[in-house]
Amino acid sequence: MPRILQLTPFVLCSSLQKQIEFYCDRLGFSCGFTQDNYAFLSKGPAAIRLLECPPRDDGRPLGDDQSFYIDVEGLDDLYETLRPGLADLPEGRVRPPFDQPYQQREFHLIDEDGALVFFGEGISPRG
Template identity: 25%
Template sequence: MAKLTSITPMFWTTQVKATVAFYTEVLGFECGAMEEGWAVLLRDEIEIMVAYPNPNVPFDGPMFTGSFYINTTNVNQLWEAWKDTCTICYPIDNFDYGMREFAIYDNNDYILQFGQPVNQ
């Protein structure tokens, strides 16, 4: 059986350049490649692609109904870096399921959660 090796989210946006700017200037990603209507963003083990919406699918804004959860080794450091520069979905807290986390909205209103186990 074929082995699945990774998953890379593809965020649809009509504002690729603004999205690249948000991820590089605010969140500390690097732009690995950019062409008209498409870019790849990289930070540590994380890869995100952004692209113009598929013309075969109706698009009125972000369509993802969940969030993107990013595990980190220092959630407190990220919170301190971004709490005053990002739109907060919910503030940092310890949750009953054993994670310390917070969530922000990116410039397209996709929800990005950042967390680590409370016992770390």
């Protein structure tokens, strides 16, 4: 019976090298393959495919309407591990961990081209 192995979103970028550095140096992904305007990055079972593209005609950032969610265990520990690499990002690019009303604890960040990256973990409802 066929089975799905992995979901790997394409993340558009204006500079492949800058995005590789962002995801690898700041978020701990590993770059498994690059060629021309393409790179494949992974961190455990999570993976993304970076695709360098020409700028938009309207001048908006390439990632302006992109987002993806990475489900994790140990969200607070992960955030603490990543925090030193996120500390020098401009204000507004990182939102520290917080609880959502839909029983998820999350932190958010914005990559080099404006894509919103969610990290989340399920939490038990408060009673």
